Amino acid sequence: MAGISFRNVTKVFPSGKAAVKDFSLEIQDGEFLVLTGPERSGKATVLRMIAGMEPISSGELRIDGTAVENGRPEKRNVGMIFRHFTLYPGMTVYDNIGFLMKLQGEPEEKIRLAVEENAKTFKIEGLLSCYPRELNDLQKQYVAMARANVHDPEAFLMLDLLGGLDASARKKARERLKSLYHDIKTTLVYATDDAKEAALMDVKTVVMRRGQIEQVGFVRELKDHPRNFFVAQFMYGSGFGSSEVEIVCGKTAVEAVGNGFSLDVPPEWIPSLERGGYMGKKVLLGYTLSESPCGVEDLEETAPEADSSFFFFDRDTRMAIV
Amino acid sequence: MISNQILQNTIEGLKGIMRIELCICDTEGKVLATTFPDAEEYEFSVLAFVESPADSQVIQGYQFFKVFDEHQLEYVLLARGAGDDAYMAGKVVVFQIQNLLVAYKERFDKDNFIKNLLLDNLLLVDIYNRAKKLHIDINVRRVVFVIETQTENDTVALETVKSMFSTKSKDFITAVDEKNIILVKELKTGESYEDMEKVARMIMDMLNTEAMATVHVAYGTIVGEVKEVSRSYKEAKMALDVGKIFYSDKNIVAYNNLGIGRLIYQLPVSLCRMFIKEIFDGKSPDDLDDETLVTINKFFENNLNVSETSRQLYIHRNTLVYRLDKLQKSTGLDLRVFEDAITFKIALMVVKYMNYIETLDN
Known part of the structure; x- marks a missing residue:
């Protein structure tokens, strides 16, 4: 197991495009962490920097306390499995798992022990003599995981691994992944652009956008106290609407008056709005929606529902009003 | 031509079946593969046997056999025992090795053909004649991928790519220089550029995660005839260059998606x-x-x-x-x-x- 520490890490490609900016994050030894954010938010680059696939441009990256800024990938004991994995079609499951060890000239007995131990951990002992064409998608995933784990890595990196599965297989794989995390006891970083997937993992989650961290927290925290409009919108997805409203002090209550609707501001928000000097001004109101089959554009036209939760954001900075 | 590892696997497999110790030496007496220790002791006997006109002979309790490849002596096989059983077992092994030589030669010929095809070293008439001889389909859709590794002669990366496409014997994997692996992929009916993008992603993800290799993958346009394969290769090479110059944040570049970089490059x-x-x-x-x-x-x-x-x-x-x-x-x-x-x-x-x-x- 190994802890991973990023301090002010920036990755700028030669084209001048910064994929990751001033990224600071501590991943504890043996922690299961989810990185999420929309496409091109820098998640894959973070994983690739940990693995040594991308040299960092500035800052400090430590694995297990040792600075590894530009160390070669093979020197880092990191297991990886990305969404577009494949199994070697002409090899049995046994040979698939032991392939890299064989290439590296490891003795047959050592390979056998490692393959059998991993097959046991991933509960695929019965599949060792099968060929990939005989396996279903879920079994293929387990084989790929066993293959990535064969070197007993100190950290395990997964990029959108469950994205290619259907809903029921995904649920099973997620449960297996969680139980495996307890079995293999290694630092596990899982990156996905699917906020629902991230939420269902129910572990510490990092929300990223444009190469930067927007918020770190457990899912409940990210949903109940989003730091800004983006985090709220990303975490709730299509179950989130927004509207510009004016905060008006009525005779009996403080009201938020929007385009075609008005509502009483929940009492817990009033001190924050007063403190920030938002009385009589326009703010951005975010609200949860029970169900929304509409596209994103249509969400602008929605109105809060009776059981919506509310969030207020500064209209210019889009930061949560707290 | 055949790697020592393959020879070793072969004689170990045959020993498992026939329970006879085996050893393969080259024509200079060097042991290439063996199932028993101290095989080096027979070096002088092997050299003497090579010089002799006999095709098989019993020496020091072993049956010695000559293994020919088109009348050219390639290997000497030793099978423990002096009786009929050892002789028969030895003949079986010789037959097996000769078949391996034929199979490898065919593969080598195909590899050679593909390399020359990519580099435009063949006359049009030769392309069709040799393709026919080597059972390579002429009129199927193909696309060429160029995979550039960061380190030269990255054998793990090459073996990984070979293993990924090994059962699809109609795909060819070769290398014309030290940093590039080339995949000539045959397309199935209905496969499109979208599928090729997925193949490129799969190659990249597998090389990243399995071979721990940082790679750039580029691919050319889909061509319909074997003679056009070199065009697809040139396009893939150009895409790799253009990608490195203008789109350094991308690890996968398709020739048909080079944007304004394509114009400037020319x-x-x-x-x-x-x-x-x-x-x-x-x-x-x-x-x-x-x-x-x-x-x-x-x-x-x-x-x-x-x-x-x-x-x-x-x-x-x-x-x-x-x-x-x-x-x-x-x-x-x-x-x-x-x-x-x-x-x-x-x-x-x-x-x-x-x-x-x-x-x-x-």
Whole structure:
């Protein structure tokens, strides 16, 4: 197991495009962490920097306390499995798992022990003599995981691994992944652009956008106290609407008056709005929606529902009003 | 031609079946594969046997056999025992090795053909004749992928790619230089560029995660005839180059998706120099300080939006306006005006291209 520490890490490609900016994050030894954010938010680059696939441009990256800024990938004991994995079609499951060890000239007995131990951990002992064409998608995933784990890595990196599965297989794989995390006891970083997937993992989650961290927290925290409009919108997805409203002090209550609707501001928000000097001004109101089959554009036209939760954001900075 | 590992696996497998110790030596007596220790002791006997006219002979309790490849002596096989059983077992092993030689030669011939095809070393008539001889379909759709590894002769990467496509014998994996692995992939009916993008992603993800290799993958256009394979290869090579110059943040580049980089890559250097001189009046955009370059890139990234750019750069709007004014004074180009912005953007790309050409010249 190994802890991973990023301090002010920036990755700028030669084209001048910064994929990751001033990224600071501590991943504890043996922690299961989810990185999420929309496409091109820098998640894959973070994983690739940990693995040594991308040299960092500035800052400090430590694995297990040792600075590894530009160390070669093979020197880092990191297991990886990305969404577009494949199994070697002409090899049995046994040979698939032991392939890299064989290439590296490891003795047959050592390979056998490692393959059998991993097959046991991933509960695929019965599949060792099968060929990939005989396996279903879920079994293929387990084989790929066993293959990535064969070197007993100190950290395990997964990029959108469950994205290619259907809903029921995904649920099973997620449960297996969680139980495996307890079995293999290694630092596990899982990156996905699917906020629902991230939420269902129910572990510490990092929300990223444009190469930067927007918020770190457990899912409940990210949903109940989003730091800004983006985090709220990303975490709730299509179950989130927004509207510009004016905060008006009525005779009996403080009201938020929007385009075609008005509502009483929940009492817990009033001190924050007063403190920030938002009385009589326009703010951005975010609200949860029970169900929304509409596209994103249509969400602008929605109105809060009776059981919506509310969030207020500064209209210019889009930061949560707290 | 056959690796020692294959020979070793073969005799170990045969020993498992026939329970006879085996050893294969080359014609100079060097042990290539053996199932028993101290095989080196028989070096002199092997050399003497090579010189003798006999095809098989019993020496020091072993049956010695000559293994020929088209009348050329390739190996000497030793099978323990002097009786009929050892003789028969030895003959079986010789037969097996000779078949391996034929199979490998065919594979080698195909590899040779594909290499020459890619490099345009074949006459059109030879392409069709040899393709037919080697049972290579002429009129099927194919596309060429070029996989560039960071380290030279990355055998793990090569073996990984070979294993990924091993059961599809109609795909060819070869290398014409030390840093590039080439995959000539046959397409199934209905497969399109979208599927090729997935194949490229799969190659990249597998090499990243399995071979721990950082790679760039490029692919050419889909061609319909074997004679056009070299065109697809050239396109893939060009895509790799163009990607490295203009799209360094991308690890996968498709020839049919090169954008404006494709045009600039084709420009003669003299024309580029003239253009840069005209725009920057002899100065080079490389002389611009980092702060200015970051500002320009961010401004382009945000579609020339001043508010969003200043927000993302954590600077006041007026600071950004000041920087843009300063740039306008030095270059005469106002990046807030679309036409000037596009001129500047193209000029930056041209400079990148010229820098690349310079590195080639050095």
